[in-house]
Amino acid sequence: MLGKIQPDLQQNLFKTRLTELINMEHPLVKLAQEISWDKMESEFEKLFSENGRPSVAIRKIAGMLLLKEMFKESDESVVERWIENAYWQYFTGETFFQTQQPFDPSNFVHFRKRIGEKGLEFLLGQSVSLHPKAKTEDEVQVDTTVQEKNITFPTDAKLAKKVIDNCVKIAEKEGVIQRQSYRRVSKQLLREAYFGHHPRRQKKASMARKKLRTIGKRVLRELERKLPADILKDYHPIFSIYLKALTQEKTTKDKIYSLHEPHVACIAKGKSGKNYEFGTKVAVVRGRKTGVITSVKRFFGNPHDSKTLEASLAQSERVRRSVGGTRPGKASADRGFRGIKEVEGTTILLPAKKDKTRYGQQVARLRFRARAAIEPCISHLKRNHSLGLNFLKGVAGDINNALLAGIGYNLKMRLNQIKQQCMLWLEVVLKIFLCKYN
Structure with missing residues (x-):
């Protein structure tokens, strides 16, 4: 049975309203006002039965899941920090300041299983909708990386x-x-x-x-x-x-590297500091101009990069269409994707020999210089979000962790944009004040 947050309009003598404690111009408050919580609740409401004990309210658990990914917290630490942070409580729909744990951290596991990959793609679409230009952007950038699993080095x-x-x-x-x-x-x-x-x-x-x-x-x-x-x-x-x-021997195919995670693959990416990484391959699709991630697709084993294009661009199309967008018309990639020139109407642009005309050379040079911007984007996904080391169990854990990292990246980008807008507004006010009294 779906639980809901009941709006408490009466004043409580022993509790303090959050609107009296916090700054309503705070970036996290503005971000909470931009997210369509009603649409999220109507999407996930059908996953709950009409009978039984009421569950945790969708805004509360989904909001805490988004906070967890934005600030790279664990299931346990995000619940502990929520009690201390009034802005986080407002973000999850609370009216009064709470001093007790909202729910057990294990509820995150059940919620991720309940909504599955389809539900996480919906959340990724909602994060894309906060950047209006991203859903209709014509050109995207594609690259692959390794999502490492939290296992010991195998011998x-x-x-x-x-x-x-x-x-x-x-x-x-x-x-x-x-x-x-x-x-x-x-x-x-x-x-x-x-x-x-x-x-x-x-x-x-x-x-x-x-x-x-x-x-x-x-x-x-x-x-x-x-x-x-x-x-x-x-x-x-x-x-x-x-x-x-x-x-298994040295030449055996599909080796076992972990007994409790048998699907883990050994992937060599040509890094000088780390020759081999043990995990799963992930393809990232990012807008060229906006920098918004529209797809983070997990793949089994170690397929060639060109084999990941069809599934990753299809996921990008589903995410963008869920918020009224279109399929990208162009996708720029590196030479690791050679072999494919077009995927279901999307042209694949690869570095090639010099163009015949000088103008064509300049356009290609600018395009593939811009394509390199996806590398620091992947670095941010690994270092500042959860893509660097996956603690979630099984194949479903690999899929969920990759999508959640993309959701957290988009939300953090929008949060930083709101911060910049606030700073610009303060600069304008300060200039007007100085001009008036000087």
Whole structure:
């Protein structure tokens, strides 16, 4: 059942109205007034049933989700800061200053699952609507990056040790008596597997890695023998991941790099400081003149950049059309996207040989100099928003985290624009004052 914020028009003797505490010209107050909360509530209202306990009001939880992405907070920290910040409380629709936690942080997980990718695309469209020129902009810029997953650096020894530990936990949970748990042995073998690149330790480390794999297979086979058939069928997907992690070689395709996040891919982007990144590939579509992000699309594995164009431009079209916009007519990209010249009516512009005319050379030079502006945009997404390290679980977590980063970027851009307008207004007032009294 959908919960709603009831407007309290009566004065409360023991509570203070937020409008008496805060500056109504504050940029966050103005941003809250620009967002269409009624449209957001009517969009998400159909996702709730008519019966049951009332949920958290949509403006409250959606507003806190937007604040979380704008200011790069976690699910827990945004709830803690909300209690201390009167402007954040006004942004989420409160009338009086609150001193208690609005809801449990785990509600963010349920809300993200409830609205899904379609709901987050709607929120991205609402963030685009705050920039009127962005929805009809003809030319966009496209680039790809890696959304890293919050996992440890994978090695064969660590994966084998984790398989052994997990199998021991499953045996204890299901009441299976093992011949040997290998707790102390696997711990010592993991120590011996360290620093295998050193010539004096190379042979010992190699033998330790092989022994860990052997023990892992032995423990896994024992579980498969001793578990009852009705229980074993529930563990088949997990055991197949464990077996693949223990048997994969250097040349194996689609390797397992994390047992709890098996979909993670190893992606090389040619960086000197970080040769490989473990996560998922993300394509970003950004307006050339406005700089507004209209698509942040997550892809499985490590596809070629040219294979990401169709899906990312389709998402950009859906987002822009949801707020009355149009599909972009041109998309400028780097040479990593070579191979495709047009995607469903959108012309793909790539750096090529010099144009025959001098005017054509100047236009191309300016276009691809401007295209480089997407690089710092991606850097902001990673450093100031949540794209740098993804803490959300599974494939759905990858999709949600990428879209939320784009939403936070657009909202923060609009917030900064409002701040600049306020500063310009103050400068004008100050000049008038000085002219009048000088």
